[in-house]
Amino acid sequence: MNTVDSDPIPAGVRVTLAITRPDECPLATASADSGARVASVARTSCGSQDDTNTEFTVQADAPDTGVEGDPVFRTEEGVRYRCQCDAEACLADLVEGFGCPVSDVHAVDGTLYMVFYAPDTDRVRDIVAAARERFEDVTVRNLRQSGELVGDGFVSVDTGRLTGRQREVLALAYEMGYFDYPKGANAEEVAAELDISASTLSEHLAAAQEKVIGPVAERSV
Structure with missing residues (x-):
C-alpha cells in the first residue's frame, strides 16, 4: 500500500484576549446594557479603510434591550443587530493587521473576548503590546501552545486566575x-x-x- 508523507503541523499559539469595557465598542456596550451575552459576530469592511460593518446577536429572551444598532433579524436565540464600527477602535482589525485572522468574538458583562491563532509567542507579544497602546485594560485570558502532532498536546495557561x-x-x-x-x-x-x-x-x-x-x-x- 502506498503511503503519502504529510508535512508536520507547525507549532502555534491559540490566544484569548479580554478587554474590559473598551470605549466605542458596540459589542461590549450591548453586553453591558442588555445584561446578555453577545455572540455570533460577523464583520466586513466593504472595501472601506475607516469603517467596518458588524453584525452580532444579543442572546436574550427579551428583544427590546436598548442596544445601539439596527435590528435585522429575530430568532429564538435573540436579536441580530447591525452597526458600523470605527476601524481605529476595533480590536479585531488590529489583530488581523498582524496577519492573524480572528476566529471568535463575543462579549459578556461589558468585557470583549477575542480568540485568534498566532504562529508564535513573539507575534502574540507584538499584538498584546499594540493592543495595550490603544486600549486601557487588555489581558491574555487564555493561551494554549501546540507542541505535539498527535494526542492532546496542548498546555493551557489561564492568566485570568x-x-x-x-x-x-x-x-x-x-x-x-x-x-x-x-x-x-x-x-x-x-x-x-x-x-x-x-x-x-x-x-x-x-x-x-x-x-x-x-x-x-x-x-x-
Missing part, C-alpha cells in the same frame, strides 16, 4: 529583567519600584508563578 496586583507585579518584574539570566534587577530593586518590601514581592511572585506555571508542570509530568 491572576489578581490585578499579581499581573502588575509579574509585568514589572519581567520588564525590569528580574527573570533574566543574569538578572537585570534583583528583588529589592523591583520591590522598591512597587513601594513594597522584598518579602511581599516574593509572596506575590510565588502565588502568581504557581498559577501560571502549575498547569504547565502538571501537563509535563
Whole structure:
C-alpha cells in the first residue's frame, strides 16, 4: 500500500484576549446594557479603510434591550443587530493587521473576548503590546501552545486566575529583567519600584508563578 508523507503541523499559539469595557465598542456596550451575552459576530469592511460593518446577536429572551444598532433579524436565540464600527477602535482589525485572522468574538458583562491563532509567542507579544497602546485594560485570558502532532498536546495557561496586583507585579518584574539570566534587577530593586518590601514581592511572585506555571508542570509530568 502506498503511503503519502504529510508535512508536520507547525507549532502555534491559540490566544484569548479580554478587554474590559473598551470605549466605542458596540459589542461590549450591548453586553453591558442588555445584561446578555453577545455572540455570533460577523464583520466586513466593504472595501472601506475607516469603517467596518458588524453584525452580532444579543442572546436574550427579551428583544427590546436598548442596544445601539439596527435590528435585522429575530430568532429564538435573540436579536441580530447591525452597526458600523470605527476601524481605529476595533480590536479585531488590529489583530488581523498582524496577519492573524480572528476566529471568535463575543462579549459578556461589558468585557470583549477575542480568540485568534498566532504562529508564535513573539507575534502574540507584538499584538498584546499594540493592543495595550490603544486600549486601557487588555489581558491574555487564555493561551494554549501546540507542541505535539498527535494526542492532546496542548498546555493551557489561564492568566485570568491572576489578581490585578499579581499581573502588575509579574509585568514589572519581567520588564525590569528580574527573570533574566543574569538578572537585570534583583528583588529589592523591583520591590522598591512597587513601594513594597522584598518579602511581599516574593509572596506575590510565588502565588502568581504557581498559577501560571502549575498547569504547565502538571501537563509535563
